[in-house]
Amino acid sequence: AQTVTQSQPEMSVQEAETVTLSCTYDTSENNYYLFWYKQPPSRQMILVIRQEAYKQQNATENRFSVNFQKAAKSFSLKISDSQLGDTAMYFCAFMKPNYQLIWGAGTKLIIKP
């Protein structure tokens, strides 16, 4: 069975610092997608970044980038120049071939002014 593990329940950093959130997953699939979503307090789930497993190049979206290590089944999210608006729950998710998302438990990220 596929599983997703986020080992950091909570993290806090100062505004403008760089922070890395970790995620590991377990699967026997070879082709799949990985995602990071953020869920701000009392707001809806928003896609941050996605990675296709067959692509070796790490995905980037402005201040957000991933370190995808397929052999190690690791998918970490780096947020550069963090902003107060980045405060949210961050969820790592793995997509099964049937489009079902398997989610980690989340990391609560607090950006301090």
Place this chain on the structure above:
Amino acid sequence: DTGVSQNPRHKITKRGQNVTFRCDPISEHNRLYWYRQTLGQGPEFLTYFQNEAQLEKSRLLSDRFSAERPKGSFSTLEIQRTEQGDSAMYLCASSPKGRGSETQYFGPGTRLLVL
């Protein structure tokens, strides 16, 4: 282009009552998903539609739960004889066909509290 909408946003009910939630996906998105999220946890998959066909159902979806998407547009999720353990946020998401079909776009959720 409006996003995924869900109604109601909040629902308080007494144990044993039936509740129904509605999800309107992004226009022309052919896939629609329901998830349940309890406090402090990641979402858990419940069920998934492609057009009007229900293709996947989680074991979490007991006999008290039923979902429909009658014309391949909006969807409803009904919970019969609610229990306190049903208290959670119910999330709906949709995704397009073709390019980008792997990305799910989420609605604001319906928060259910069963007293």
